[in-house]
Amino acid sequence: xxxxxxxxxxxxxxxxxxxxxxxxxxxxxxxxxxxxxxxxxxxxxxxxxxxxxxxxxxxxxxxxxxxxxxxxxxxxxxxxxxxxxxxxxxxxxxxxxxxxxxxxxxxxxxxxxxxxxxxxxxxxxxxxxxxxxxxxxxxxxxxxxxxxxxxxxxxxxxxxxxxxxxxxxxxxxxxxxxxxxxxxxxxxxxxxxxxxxxxxxxxxxxxxxxxxxxxxxxxxxxxxxxxxxxxxxxxxxxxxxxxxxxxxxxxxxxxxxxxxxxxxxxxxxxxxxxxxxxxxxxxxxxxxxxxxxxxxxxxxxxxxxxxxxxxxxxxxxxx
Amino acid sequence: xxxxxxxxxxxxxxxxxxxxxxxxxxxxxxxxxxxxxxxxxxxxxxxxxxxxxxxxxxxxxxxxxxxxxxxxxxxxxxxxxxxxxxxxxxxxxxxxxxxxxxxxxxxxxxxxxxxxxxxxxxxxxxxxxxxxxxxxxxxxxxxxxxxxxxxxxxxxxxxxxxxxxxxxxxxxxxxxxxxxxxxxxxxxxxxxxxxxxxxxxxxxxxxxxxxxxxxxxxxxxxxxxxxxxxxxxxxxxxxxxxxxxxxxxxxxxxxxxxxxxxxxxxxxxxxxx
Numbered sequence: 001x002x003x004x005x006x007x008x009x010x011x012x013x014x015x016x017x018x019x020x021x022x023x024x025x026x027x028x029x030x031x032x033x034x035x036x037x038x039x040x041x042x043x044x045x046x047x048x049x050x051x052x053x054x055x056x057x058x059x060x061x062x063x064x065x066x067x068x069x070x071x072x073x074x075x076x077x078x079x080x081x082x083x084x085x086x087x088x089x090x091x092x093x094x095x096x097x098x099x100x101x102x103x104x105x106x107x108x109x110x111x112x113x114x115x116x117x118x119x120x121x122x123x124x125x126x127x128x129x130x131x132x133x134x135x136x137x138x139x140x141x142x143x144x145x146x147x148x149x150x151x152x153x154x155x156x157x158x159x160x161x162x163x164x165x166x167x168x169x170x171x172x173x174x175x176x177x178x179x180x181x182x183x184x185x186x187x188x189x190x191x192x193x194x195x196x197x198x199x200x201x202x203x204x205x206x207x208x209x210x211x212x213x214x215x216x217x218x219x220x221x222x223x224x225x226x227x228x229x230x231x232x233x234x235x236x237x238x239x240x241x242x243x244x245x246x247x248x249x250x251x252x253x254x255x256x257x258x259x260x261x262x263x264x265x266x267x268x269x270x271x272x273x274x275x276x277x278x279x280x281x282x283x284x285x286x287x288x289x290x291x292x293x294x295x296x297x298x299x300x301x302x303x304x305x306x307x308x309x310x311x312x313x314x315x316x317x318x319x
Numbered sequence: 320x321x322x323x324x325x326x327x328x329x330x331x332x333x334x335x336x337x338x339x340x341x342x343x344x345x346x347x348x349x350x351x352x353x354x355x356x357x358x359x360x361x362x363x364x365x366x367x368x369x370x371x372x373x374x375x376x377x378x379x380x381x382x383x384x385x386x387x388x389x390x391x392x393x394x395x396x397x398x399x400x401x402x403x404x405x406x407x408x409x410x411x412x413x414x415x416x417x418x419x420x421x422x423x424x425x426x427x428x429x430x431x432x433x434x435x436x437x438x439x440x441x442x443x444x445x446x447x448x449x450x451x452x453x454x455x456x457x458x459x460x461x462x463x464x465x466x467x468x469x470x471x472x473x474x475x476x477x478x479x480x481x482x483x484x485x486x487x488x489x490x491x492x493x494x495x496x497x498x499x500x501x502x503x504x505x506x507x508x509x510x511x512x513x514x515x516x517x518x519x520x521x522x523x524x525x526x527x528x529x530x531x532x533x534x535x536x537x538x539x540x541x542x543x544x545x546x547x548x549x550x551x552x553x554x555x556x557x558x559x560x561x562x563x564x565x566x567x568x569x570x571x572x573x574x575x576x577x578x579x580x581x582x583x584x585x586x587x588x589x590x591x592x
Contacts, residue, residue: 020435028447143580144573145527147534151569155562254440276450288447292438
């Protein structure tokens with residue numbers, strides 16, 4: 001019962017957040033530019049041409065009508081027409097999202113095990129030199145913008161060592177392994193930012209659990225250290241890390257814009273960037289809103305997963 | 320307060336971070352005086368020449384000296400990022416104070432809006448707003464400042480929630496002090512440490528965001544020698560083996576961001592102590 005009401009409450013909040021988000025995105029794409037047609041045609045265009053285009057795009061209707069038209073169609077998967085391509089937005093967005101999913105999955109697949117292993121390892125050797133190196137390295141990696149790490153990686157692995165391709169544009173028909181090879185540098189640049197956060201969380205969680213009474217009991221009752229680590233320490237230490245992974249999805253999505261642009265990879269980040277550059281507002285709104293939807297849903301999933309894994313939260317109810 | 324300063328000055332992270340920031344601030348202010356070349360002077364006869372004894376960091380595609388441009392390249396980001404942070408702090412503190420103190424439906428509504436803003440990565444909302452408003456230093460300050468407002472408001476609100484229950488606030492109310500005085504004269508001074516830490520952390524994010532936006536072409540505009548902009552103009556050349564403009568500007572950004580984070584870490588450790 002408790003879990004059910006928690007679920008309902010979180011889901012209702014997520015819907016509310018998404019509605020506010022859609023208002024924000026609509027305001028960004030349709031109100032901020034002032035006159036959209038003027039923004040597209042430029043300051044020298046004839047006033048009649050501007051009015052014509054406004055009418056053609058349906059921008060001379062009341063704002064509420066425009067919002068309702070936009071959002072009701074968005075919910076059914078119709079994302080209206082792109083200004084730049086004169087074609088429906090949806091196919092572009094889904095294709096780009098698929099490409100980004102590939103990149104994001106590889107990035108998560110690399111960083112989650114590495115970050116957790118690094119953090120736990122640092123906690124077990126807390127205070128030693130390598131722990132400090134890992135902590136400082138993680139801090140630096142976490143604070144640098146993706147294009148900075150990306151360029152350093154390109155220079156080291158792509159240009160000087162000539163180990164990996166510097167752009168994510170594989171030849172057509174390339175197999176999965178070749179694709180991974182091409183995606184290695186972009187996903188590393190995406191993931192390094194997360195590595196620092198994850199390692200820090202995992203380290204802090206492990207250190208806290210190592211000090212806990214139940215760990216001492218486990219050691220004192222003669223359990224093998226390996227068993228204590230896997231069954232007692234990790235299970236408890238990694239709980240907060242799950243939340244971090246979910247909230248970091250947002251950072252990952254933001255990083256996509258930079259990394260995909262840097263590596264010329266046709267994902268959702270490149271789509272948003274190109275739409276922003278070309279003032280293709282329907283494309284831009286669809287891309288941005290979709291990123292918000294993905295983020296909100298993954299945050300919701302993380303909340304529920306956390307509640308499911310941690311009996312204290314589900315039983316305690318409330319925040 | 321004196322004890323705090325003492326603690327801060329003994330923190331290696333804080334001092335080294337502050338020294339690097341001061342170095343770049345000095346370069347921003349008077350870098351033109353000791354830069355070996357004019358950072359804006361193009362030289363068509365020596366474009367893209369690699370690092371040499373004459374041009375330590377080489378020259379860029381217009382033949383401008385990269386070292387000189389790196390030296391003065393901190394100017395715009397050190398103007399835009401602190402102003403954006405200051406705007407976010409001013410609005411965020413105001414919003415956090417009022418929502419935390421009055422609670423109620425206003426607080427609830429603002430919290431939901433904050434959740435919605437947080438559902439989008441900063442760079443993506445900023446792209447949306449900047450493509451609508453047009454990119455310039457001023458719009459970047461306004462957009463980043465506005466995005467920071469709810470984030471800062473949340474921290475301030477949490478601090479106010481704890482403070483408002485304390486006796487000195489009740490005493491001020493009994494003395495019949497005006498609400499404005501209670502908020503700004505009583506509560507605000509008491510929440511300064513977390514506000515300062517939040518401000519420094521945000522400054523790091525602001526530099527991160529402004530550099531990223533400039534890299535995308537939506538931030539600081541040419542012909543500024545800004546580092547993010549310089550990387551955006553030169554990363555395409557890396558494939559052709561021309562690594563120097565991209566690398567040296569990248570290193571400069573890294574040093575500034577790491578320095579701000581070191582300072583923030585030092586401040587945080589002292590505020591918690």
